[in-house]
Amino acid sequence: MKERLQQLQQEALEKIEQANDLKALNDVRVAYLGKKGPITEVLRGMGALSPEERPVMGALVNEVREVIQTALEARQATLEQAEVEKKLAAEAIDVTLPGRPIRRGNHHPLTRVIEEIEDLFIGMGYTIAEGPEVEKDYYNFEALNLPKGHPARDMQDSFYITEEILLRTHTSPVQARTMEKHQGRGPVKIICPGKVYRRDNDDATHSHQFTQIEGLVVDEHIRMSDLKGTLREFARKMFGEDRDIRFRPSFFPFTEPSVEVDVSCANCGGHGCSVCKGTGWIEILGAGMVHPNVLEMAGFDSKKYTGFAFGMGPERIAMLKYGIDDIRHFYQNDVRFLQQFNRV
């Protein structure tokens, strides 16, 4: 009987090993461990054994069942694993096919530049002031020390609507309006971005409509060296930490002294290249100390208050920064142009 059991175990283990799918394995289970299987038969034959032999034999039968059961389970796990793997293999995809595209637009390059400049100055404590594009002659010129008949008005040929109303030629009227609102009390610390208009024929370097950003600080004890420090800070944040700036004397009716501000060329590091026309410097800003007439007209005591102002053109900065060669691109809105500014 013992031999029979050992033989059965041997047989069962072999068949388990040979079962190649779950069905075959189940057949083996039914065949050996089922109610009609040979082990059950052996149990039935135990009645013929002596009372001493029975427990020994019973233990042996259980042992054999256990061994077979364990082998069945192990084999089942292996077969299941193989089945899953087979299924997954059939599910394989081509990961190089294109993904479902996400549609994404982006800022206009001018907005990109303007927001960057705005954020730089916000970081330095400025707020953003806005004002009308259709402006009174008074705010566009007179309040900025450009009385009627002043020769410097020729510098900014304007689009008039009536004798007293025109499209603003710069964003400076926003400065005049903001100062006026302050009623002679400082500090004023603003950045004025916006559209401006001049009588120019549109070509690669001129546009009858363009944008400007101007800045104004008015307070007691504002010095021209503060202007230099502020603009240096700006230039370094905007164009790179190793940039330097220089002032060249100039003339604007609304500032005195007036300067033009160059930033050392980021392309060549100041050694001279085609971008900076060999000079190592690129003109970026106009600036100066607010003219006392401008302060007084806006209600500030020019003996007590001083201020500085500066202005720049986002088009020019964008053209330098991105190597754009024609100002008309900014206003044609060619999608193939716009979408080039779609990343960090």
Added chain:
Amino acid sequence: MFVSYKWLQQYVDLTNITAKELADRITKAGIEVESVEVRNKGIQGVVIGHVLEREQHPNADKLSKCFVDIGEGEPVQIICGAPNVAKGQKVAVAKVGAVLPGNFKIKRAKLRGEESNGMICSLQELGVESKLVPKEYADGIFVFPSDAPVGADALELLYLDDEVLELSLTPNRADCLSMIGVAYEVAAILGRSVKLPAIELHENSESVHDYISVRVDTPKDNPLYVGRIVKNVKIGPSPLWMQARLMAAGIRPHNNVVDITNYILLEYGQPLHAFDYDRLGSKEIVVRRAKAGETIVTLDDVERTLTEEHLVITNGKEPVALAGVMGGANSEVCDKTVNVFIEAAYFNGATIRQAVKDHGLRSESSTRFEKGIDPARTKEALDRAAMLMAEYAGGEVIGGVVEVNTLQRKDVVVTITLDRINNVLGTTITKEEVAGILTNLQFTFTEENGTFTITVPSRRRDIAIEEDIIEEVARLYGYDNLPATLPVGEAKPGKLTPYQAKRRKVRRYLEDAGLFQAITYSLTNEAKATMFALETAEPIRLALPMSEERSVLRQSLVPHLLEAASYNRARQVENVALYEIGSVYLANGEHELPNEKERLAGVLTGVWHAHVWQGEKKAVDFYVAKGILDGLFALLGLENRVEYKQAKREHLHPGRTADMLLDGKTIGFIAQLHPIVQKQFDLKETYVFELDLEVLLKAEVDNIRYTAIPRFPSITRDIALVVDEHVVAGELQKAIIEAGGELLKDVSIFDVYKGDRLPEGKKSIAFALRYYDPERTLTDEEVTNVHEQVIKAVEQQFGATLRG
């Protein structure tokens, strides 16, 4: 202003400083030198030759065979094509081996069988601009004075071994519209002195008052008028050095008298005019405003009709010059002129500007008057002109000056402290440094305890206040020496206003939703100005537009966005989604500024989404556009306050247009473009929208408040309602929400059907209704109760039936 380096040397010592270095120094100190032109454009080997013989070329009508002494042994044979070449002339000869501008090398040649050993040159061939060449030599070679030494360097005699600095002057620096003014500037920069030209005038014993009298009727236009008479002049060419200097400055030489007036204009910045005394037609000069309709033929032979705004010089009867701008042809100096009346005056800039504007005539004279001259030098300039006419035109200066002078001149005195200078600049400049700078500027000043009292010379009309002095100090001290500091004082943080911050979020949202930001022009044409406008007003026209296309301010952003879409489509970019945020301009009466309103508009056309290999492709339609706006309203917290209403608007598809209402007020529209307009813009199916951004961004919204995450299950019930086809989904949904009360949390549409399986004129809309109570689990019975109320409500209000 063109400044000859050589000429400038006459007034300032330029030892040890090259033209290029000088240009850099001038630029750094405030006047931009745009270019330094080397007048010798690579020329070598051009000498003075003496034409000993000239004969006809045997084989060519238009050529001459010349024998020219060039100071090197035997005369050389040169073939010359110039019509004016003649025996006895002194001419410029480019020898064999010479180099002319453009690296043009002169070689021995045979011209129609005759040997030619060099070339006789015109001024143009020596690099002089045609418009500067004296008229008589314009079509031929230049003839030198007979005393020009044979073999000498022709370039040197023509003063072409010079460099010319082109100054770009800002309007405040009119003082540098003269060589003397530039000399003062250069002297201040270099710390050197100025040598003024010498004036030695020999007047005869006659009195100018016997020749002429002057009356000024409008002293405001003409506060100073002086004149002299020079008699018995011989008109001829002016000396070569003078012609050369005029040409270097960009003025064409004419004759000695005219050249001298121009020379003085350049030297002193004082415009002069020379009249032919005998052609004046009277013995008096009357300066007055022109009579309306009066005419004058100016030097350029143009008859000009005048108005009362123009100032004229008359002979008491008729105009002989348009004051300060151009002389009259009737009194012009000509070859036969013998006696000359020289006018030196100070005219009001604004008066001159008016004439310049009205007649489109800008001259060297008018430019100087417009920008303002120094009246302190007017008389000196007149004297020097008379002296030069005596010297170079053989004239005799009549004794005395005619003068009308109503000028009230006051010295400009500026007082400023050293502290003020340093406080404004942020510097620590010393008293001595400031004094040094003022001295170099040749400003008269006194200093006491750090207070400077400065008398500004009349040539510097741009200096009147403390800040002007600060600028002079700063620019000559050098801006490179200015420290870099940051403002001290209370540091308030900067930030965007809520409006600005929201506007940025709107931009980002739209871009992330797939639209590109466009920026278009504010000026448009009359027709487009009011197209699509949410609100219209009287169009605002420019007084003087540059073109009809850019003549009126826009009232909607849509037309230019359509143009942009069309521009793209013409370049094979068919799928376009653009938005713009910008102003529209609504008139507010002629004397008021218009209302500028910020709008948000968009245009969408072509394919919206394509992922073709997986079978997805979606063209833009109304609901694509609407979905973007729905998201925008949600972003702004307004989704439950905005309503879409079927609408009709011009230029838009009559069945596919909706107005958007915020709290019941129209704030914009969304629509498909009308096919006719679509065609006008050369577009395919296109959708547009425009919104009043200000109203949207200024609408007050509650702050975000947390609501508890659902803890109990919700129950969803679907219903399909059959209604008349004119019933709109939005109304049904509103009714459902109302009837659903507290427990109905969410209603969504999941199917719309119209077709064979329904009776004619009917449609079915299927809704999913989600019921939920935050406090407990709802029972079926409770939900059924509410749900039945909902069904009853839509039955009653819309005649809706449940679809079986």
